[in-house]
Amino acid sequence: MAAFVKSSCSWIPRFISYRGLSSLNSNLRDTKDLLIKYNGGTVDLVKDTTTGIATISLNNPGKKNALTGKMMVELADNISELETWGGGKGLILTGTEGSFCSGGDLDFVKKVLTPELGFQMSCFMHDTLSRLHQLPMISVALIQGGAFGGGAELTTACDFRTMTESARIGFVNIKMGVITGFSGGTRLTRILGQRKALDILCSGRSLDCNDAKTIGLVDLVIPDMDSLDKTKSWLIKNYCTWDTEIIRRVKQVTLAAAEMDIETSLARERILFSQLWGGPAQKAAVSKNLKHN
Numbered sequence: 009m010a011a012f013v014k015s016s017c018s019w020i021p022r023f024i025s026y027r028g029l030s031s032l033n034s035n036l037r038d039t040k041d042l043l044i045k046y047n048g049g050t051v052d053l054v055k056d057t058t059t060g061i062a063t064i065s066l067n068n069p070g071k072k073n074a075l076t077g078k079m080m081v082e083l084a085d086n087i088s089e090l091e092t093w094g095g096g097k098g099l100i101l102t103g104t105e106g107s108f109c110s111g112g113d114l115d116f117v118k119k120v121l122t123p124e125l126g127f128q129m130s131c132f133m134h135d136t137l138s139r140l141h142q143l144p145m146i147s148v149a150l151i152q153g154g155a156f157g158g159g160a161e162l163t164t165a166c167d168f169r170t171m172t173e174s175a176r177i178g179f180v181n182i183k184m185g186v187i188t189g190f191s192g193g194t195r196l197t198r199i200l201g202q203r204k205a206l207d208i209l210c211s212g213r214s215l216d217c218n219d220a221k222t223i224g225l226v227d228l229v230i231p232d233m234d235s236l237d238k239t240k241s242w243l244i245k246n247y248c249t250w251d252t253e254i255i256r257r258v259k260q261v262t263l264a265a266a267e268m269d270i271e272t273s274l275a276r277e278r279i280l281f282s283q284l285w286g287g288p289a290q291k292a293a294v295s296k297n298l299k300h301n
């Protein structure tokens with residue numbers, strides 16, 4: 009692997025081999041202390057305890073919601089808070105003032121341009137987006153305005169994506185001389201399959217809502233007006249109507265099936281199922297003589 013790095017990127021110092029980087033012990037605590045120094049913007053979490061729907065808003069409108077180091081830390085902290093929210097059914101990830109996110113804040117990026125710092129940032133964002141993806145809640149990215157580079161990558165950590173009619177999404181990392189740093193390469197491939205992901209990642213082209221829907225990246229196209237309300241209604245109506253505990257368990261079963269070996273996943277599903285068996289939700293349902301036609 010070191011030879012591959014050397015031949016294709018001759019400017020990378022010899023000591024930064026693939027193995028060398030991955031064996032670095034990236035301490036997330038130290039990375040957090042580092043990132044938080046790169047100021048600007050906020051990431052705001054609102055939990056609606058009536059509906060069980062949380063909203064995370066990326067807020068750096070002067071830069072189309074580009075992510076600073078501090079915003080990366082706030083996003084991680086918001087996910088930590090949601091990990092402890094037992095009442096959560098759904099999550100909407102979006103941006104303020106008509107934009108989703110234009111990727112890493114280029115003013116911040118310019119200050120951390122070494123392979124070691126890139127590796128640290130990447131470890132931190134991988135951890136955050138894995139934890140977002142693994143939340144026992146149904147997550148949706150609402151793509152409005154633009155989602156570019158790291159911003160496009162953020163959307164791939166959610167279960168679903170809605171997109172407004174005028175929005176664009178582009179995995180432009182290749183045009184910036186890098187590949188996906190926030191885990192978007194792996195996640196996009198899981199969503200679309202290798203061939204379509206290669207097309208999107210290698211071209212770096214921007215997709216409009218029709219392209220994104222056709223290719224299977226986006227689940228719902230919505231008008232620009234009231235897009236947050238429309239996304240929330242869609243999320244509640246389709247995925248968050250039923251009992252909180254049951255929704256959270258369904259999400260956990262699908263995660264296990266997607267990411268674990270089959271025997272481990274089946275074992276988990278048996279436990280998640282049997283803990284509900286004979287519970288109040290089931291007793292109420294079986295006493296109603298429901299017809300499902």
Ligand SMILES: C[C@@H](C(=O)O)C(=O)SCCNC(=O)CCNC(=O)[C@H](O)C(C)(C)COP(=O)(O)OP(=O)(O)OC[C@H]1O[C@@H](n2cnc3c(N)ncnc32)[C@H](O)[C@@H]1OP(=O)(O)O
Pocket residue numbers: 070071072074110111112113114115117154156157158159180181184186187188189190
């Ligand atoms: C982590 C890393 C990675 O590759 O993995 C990345 O994500 S690298 C980041 C990859 N993203 C990018 O390269 C996006 C570059 N930006 C753009 O392509 C464009 O700005 C758009 C996002 C399409 C928006 O275009 P539009 O014409 O609507 O607005 P605009 O260009 O006037 O942008 C409004 C203001 O936001 C700033 N701005 C926009 N994107 C920014 C960014 N990522 N970092 C820092 N500032 C940014 C612009 O410089 C401008 O500042 P002033 O008002 O002061 O002029």
